[in-house]
Structures are given as C-alpha cells and as structure tokens.
Amino acid sequence: MQIALDAMGGDHAPGPIVAGALQAVAADPDLRVTLVGDQSQVTPHLPGGKPPERIDLFHCTQVVTMEETPVVALRKKPDNSISRCWQLLSEHKVDAIVSAGNTGAMVAGGFRLRLFLKNVRRPGIAAVMPTLRGSSVIIDVGANVSPKPEHLFQYGVMGSILAKHALQKPNPTIGLMNVGSEEAKGNDLAKETNALFNASHLRESFIGNIEGRDINKGTCDVIVTDGFVGNVILKVCEGVVDFMMKVVGKELGSALSAERDKGLKALQGLADRYDYSEHGGAPLLGIDGICIICHGSSGDRAIKNALSVAANYARLKLMNTSSRS
Amino acid sequence: MQIALDAMGGDHAPGPIVAGALQAVAADPDLRVTLVGDQSQVTPHLPGGKPPERIDLFHCTQVVTMEETPVVALRKKPDNSISRCWQLLSEHKVDAIVSAGNTGAMVAGGFRLRLFLKNVRRPGIAAVMPTLRGSSVIIDVGANVSPKPEHLFQYGVMGSILAKHALQKPNPTIGLMNVGSEEAKGNDLAKETNALFNASHLRESFIGNIEGRDINKGTCDVIVTDGFVGNVILKVCEGVVDFMMKVVGKELGSALSAERDKGLKALQGLADRYDYSEHGGAPLLGIDGICIICHGSSGDRAIKNALSVAANYARLKLMNTSSRS
Numbered sequence A, B: 001m002q003i004a005l006d007a008m009g010g011d012h013a014p015g016p017i018v019a020g021a022l023q024a025v026a027a028d029p030d031l032r033v034t035l036v037g038d039q040s041q042v043t044p045h046l047p048g049g050k051p052p053e054r055i056d057l058f059h060c061t062q063v064v065t066m067e068e069t070p071v072v073a074l075r076k077k078p079d080n081s082i083s084r085c086w087q088l089l090s091e092h093k094v095d096a097i098v099s100a101g102n103t104g105a106m107v108a109g110g111f112r113l114r115l116f117l118k119n120v121r122r123p124g125i126a127a128v129m130p131t132l133r134g135s136s137v138i139i140d141v142g143a144n145v146s147p148k149p150e151h152l153f154q155y156g157v158m159g160s161i162l163a164k165h166a167l168q169k170p171n172p173t174i175g176l177m178n179v180g181s182e183e184a185k186g187n188d189l190a191k192e193t194n195a196l197f198n199a200s201h202l203r204e205s206f207i208g209n210i211e212g213r214d215i216n217k218g219t220c221d222v223i224v225t226d227g228f229v230g231n232v233i234l235k236v237c238e239g240v241v242d243f244m245m246k247v248v249g250k251e252l253g254s255a256l257s258a259e260r261d262k263g264l265k266a267l268q269g270l271a272d273r274y275d276y277s278e279h280g281g282a283p284l285l286g287i288d289g290i291c292i293i294c295h296g297s298s299g300d301r302a303i304k305n306a307l308s309v310a311a312n313y314a315r316l317k318l319m320n321t322s323s324r325s
Helices: A015-027 A038-043 A070-076 A081-090 A104-113 A149-166 A186-197 A227-255 A260-273 A300-315 B015-027 B040-046 B070-076 B081-090 B104-115 B149-166 B187-199 B229-255 B259-273 B300-315
Strands: A002-006 A030-035 A055-059 A096-099 A126-132 A136-140 A174-177 A206-210 A222-224 A281-285 A289-295 B001-006 B032-037 B055-059 B095-099 B126-129 B134-139 B174-177 B206-210 B223-225 B284-285 B289-294
Touching: A002 A015, A002 A081, A002 A300, A015 A030, A015 A038, A015 A055, A015 A300, A030 A038, A030 A081, A038 A055, A070 A104, A081 A096, A081 A104, A096 A300, A104 A281, A104 A289, A104 B149, A126 A149, A126 A227, A136 A149, A136 A227, A149 A186, A149 A222, A149 A281, A174 A186, A174 A227, A174 A281, A227 A260, A227 B229, A227 B259, A260 B229, A289 A300, B001 B015, B001 B081, B001 B300, B015 B032, B015 B040, B015 B055, B015 B300, B032 B040, B032 B081, B040 B055, B070 B104, B081 B095, B081 B104, B095 B300, B104 B284, B104 B289, B126 B229, B134 B149, B134 B229, B134 B259, B149 B174, B149 B187, B149 B223, B149 B284, B174 B187, B174 B229, B187 B206, B229 B259, B289 B300
Parallel strands: A002 A030, A002 A096, A030 A055, A096 A289, A136 A222, A174 A206, A174 A222, B001 B032, B001 B095, B032 B055, B095 B289, B134 B223, B174 B206, B174 B223
Antiparallel strands: A126 A136, A126 A281, A281 A289, B126 B134, B126 B284, B284 B289
C-alpha cells in the first residue's frame, strides 16, 4: 500500500503533515508513504533529517497556496506538490493521494488529468456525517459549486457505493437536500434532480427531498446536494458543534460542583469525537484511484487518520481501475 | 397594537395557536389579537366558547395546507386564512400579521398584494441566530430560493436595518455566505453579489465572504444568503443542536452520578434556550407592515413569543409605512 501525501498542503505544513505520516506508518506495517514536497522544507521534520523505513520523498519545488485561484495556480506552477501527487496516481506509482492543501486545486488537478471513472461526468467530494442512526454520506461538499441535475444524480450513485462498502449499508437510501419534503419545493436544480431520481433505476432507493434537520436524524444513508450547499452544511455543522460545546461547557461549569471535572471530561470526549477537523478527510469520488481531501487546519492526528482512511478505501478497492474511461 | 393571527396555520392548529394568543394578550395589556380562521373550529378553544377581552375573530372558511403549492392554493381558495391576514394588513386594520402556516403561501400572499416597501424588489425572511458574540441576522431563509444578486444586496440593506433596530447594533457588519473567504470563491450568484456589495455605499460595512463556521462565531451581524441555502442552514442548525443535546445528555447520564440531575437540568435549560422551533418566528422583511412567519410545529409558547416579537417590531416602527411604493 503506497500513498502519496502532499507534504506542503495545509495551514501548518509541512510540520504536522510529516508528523502524521510518521505516525501512520508506525501504526500500519503495510503502509508506505511518499512525501511530496520541497526536500529542504520537509527533511528538517524527519527524525535525523532523513526518511525512515517505508517513507520516501518526492522532491518538487512549488506550492499552491490556500489563497490562489486553483486553475491559474496549477498552470503557473507546474512543479507544485498537488500536481505531482496526481501525476504519481496517474502513473500507478501510488494507490492513493492525500492532501490538506487548496481543495479547489486538488479537484482541478484531477479534472485536468481527466482521471475519472468511466461515465463519470464530474467528481464530487463526499463527507461522512454522524447521525443518531450511525453514519451517513453527504455528497458533494465542495468539488462542484454549479452542478447540473445529472451531476447530482451521479453523486447519488457514487455516494451509494461509498455507503455500501465503507459504511456497511447493504441497501443505502438516498435523499435530496431541499427546503421542504414536497416534490414541487426548491429551486430548478432541486426540482429537476428530484425528477431524474424518480425516473431512474435508483427510484426504489430514493426517499425524495429531505431538509436540513434530517441529516443528523439519519433519515437517509446518502444525502445528495450541490457543492455550494454541501460545503456550507459541513462548515455550519462544524460551527454549531463548536458553539454548543462552548455553551454547554460554560453551563456545566457553573451547574456542577463536585462532579464538574467528570462532566467536563465527558464533554471533551464528545468534542474530540465530533471534531470535524480531526476526521480522516473526505474522498473525492468518481476518480480512478483514491483521493482524500483534508481540512486545511489538519494537525498530525487528522493526517494520520486520513492516511488510514485512504489505505482502507484502497484495500476495499472502492474504485475499480479496470473500468477507466 | 392590533395583530392578525392565522388561527388555522401550523401542524397542530388551531388549538395551540389560540392558546398562544390567549397567553399573549394576558401578558401584554396593550395587545389585541384578531384570530383569523374558521369560527366553528376556533371557538371550541376559547374559554367559554367565546372571545375574551382584546381578542376578536375574523371568520373565513378556507385553509391552505402545508402540502399545497402556494400560488395554486391561494388562487383556488380565495377565502383562506393567510389571504385574509394579508387583506387586514393592506387595509391598515392591523399593525402586524403572524402565521405558522404554509411559508410559501405567506410569502406569495404578500407578493400578490405587492405590499412592498418602496424600491424593494423581493421580500426576504430574516432569522435571528445565537452566536458567541450576541445575536446575528441571517437573511433570506426561504422566501426566495432563486434570487438575483440585486435581491441579495437588498437583503443586506434590510438585514442591517433589523440588526440596528432590533438587535441594537449601531453599525452592523454584513457578510456574504460562501464556500471560502476569497473573492473569487463560489458560484456566479455569490461572485456577482460580492462585487455588488464592494461597489456600493455598503462597502464599509461589508466584510466580504464568510463560511458556514463563522455564523455562530458572530463574525458579522448580518449574514446574506439565498433562500435555499439560508433555509438549509436554519434547519441544519436546528438538527445539530437537537443531535448534540441528545448525545451530550446520554454522555452526561453515564459520566455523572450524584450530580446527574443537576447536569441534565442545566442541559435542558440550554435545549430550551436554543430550541429554534420555540423562537418567536422570523420576520418577512421588505413588506409595508410587520409579517412574522413561524415554524410549522409551533406550540402555544412559540406563538406567544411570535406575537410579542411582532408587537415589538411594530412599536419600533421597523417598517416605514410612509414610504410605500
């Protein structure tokens, strides 16, 4: 299992990125990580200044920053770490790629190479959400902010495959994010997508429109939405969890006395469990190969988790390379 | 202060709606409520079967249900309670109208009458969100699911007026909901709206794009977004708060022992405080008069709160009737 890791991507790169790689290979004896980045910046973070066993370095000189416009940056900086990761994947030198860098550049990098699975029109980023009934997949959370109905329909197909194989849901149900459950609700995109699902082979799995409050109830296994709305949803969830943890912590701090520490410790445990930024990244689905996109603020633990998720997906053979278009 | 209340609107109408009206007039000696609805269904919920002091009844025979398509229903059922509320407002017989009925029909009812303030192109629903730094306004949360950039710009203007007068923010800041803070981010609507704000007289108040996680941080006082995204945001917040309360309650239940009841009681207090469905409804801004739209699941307490909010806004003279177009 060989994974290329963008050592330069992320708000605090390369320090925590390299640390995450070291932790991941220590935890998984079958894992090999290729650190893609500027040698002079990466090596200071390696023990003794050189790569240990099962870690190697792919040197490149450029970095796409978080602020840069993806397509422009990829063209101007041909030797950037994101493009090099994609190159390694397209040459079948690695099974998966992982980056906490510029999300748009990661998506655009794959788009440029057209490393799509057969018949896939546009890849989409899937995220796994906690619910009262296990986990659900939400797709797209930011790859495609102006999708067409057929893109959303394909996200339903891809999300179902992820739910089936990664979340052990044998017959995943699909819901369309909308502003009301009735078919006539929503904007044109939502109405046309609803009609597409109802006229398709997925109509038995399609439960229709769902609303924002259905996500955490676990009303369906796959939530289909456009990349703009999905990205907002993901970040709103992150924000509300953070907010609730702060207000609950404050409230418990004053309500409890003898058991205050116990209560706050239990709360901290939950905060860690639902810390979206520490989750193992989100897969870009529709790609021939595994591509995991991490939160820009990812620390070593998040990177370690993302490498482990990438290895897991690669082992599940979630993407079928034989069907490449 | 005279408010028309749609007695037939809401999942459990008319029982809790009438109960809310009774509580509201009992709490506010200056308040008079006109219950708009079917006399035979409303009177059984009145003490002794007849309206007490400061409550009167405006009889109408029809109801727009939650499932009906707004425009069709308003046309087919001319004597529905929502249209009658709007009629009372347009005839200046009431200062405000309140409904927990079909949101689309409430908006369409106002749209039909063109009871807009001067220069307003499209009204928008504003909601007040709790943040770590007081409250913020988010607009639009569902009146207009396919807006144009100029509509969003006007929502910024209207939201600022609400923030200034109802939330006591003398110089409200405005943020545009987007998928990233950089100007080039987002779909066409977001990019064009960003440019509109930056070229306008509001550019000093406009802080640029914000992300989903900024809402509860209180990054800005007014969050501008389209009705589709805003509606999803509101319901996602509701869902996540509910989810967190459940998982925190379970966790505290097992972590605490002697102080378990104390901890759970503190949590319940928070659950009540952040129960979006019990908040006092959301104003439809841009209307010549006060129009408050409540959650379909509103109970008596929510209706009482909504009547109190409506009275408060009417007293603030939030809408300037002299400027009607």
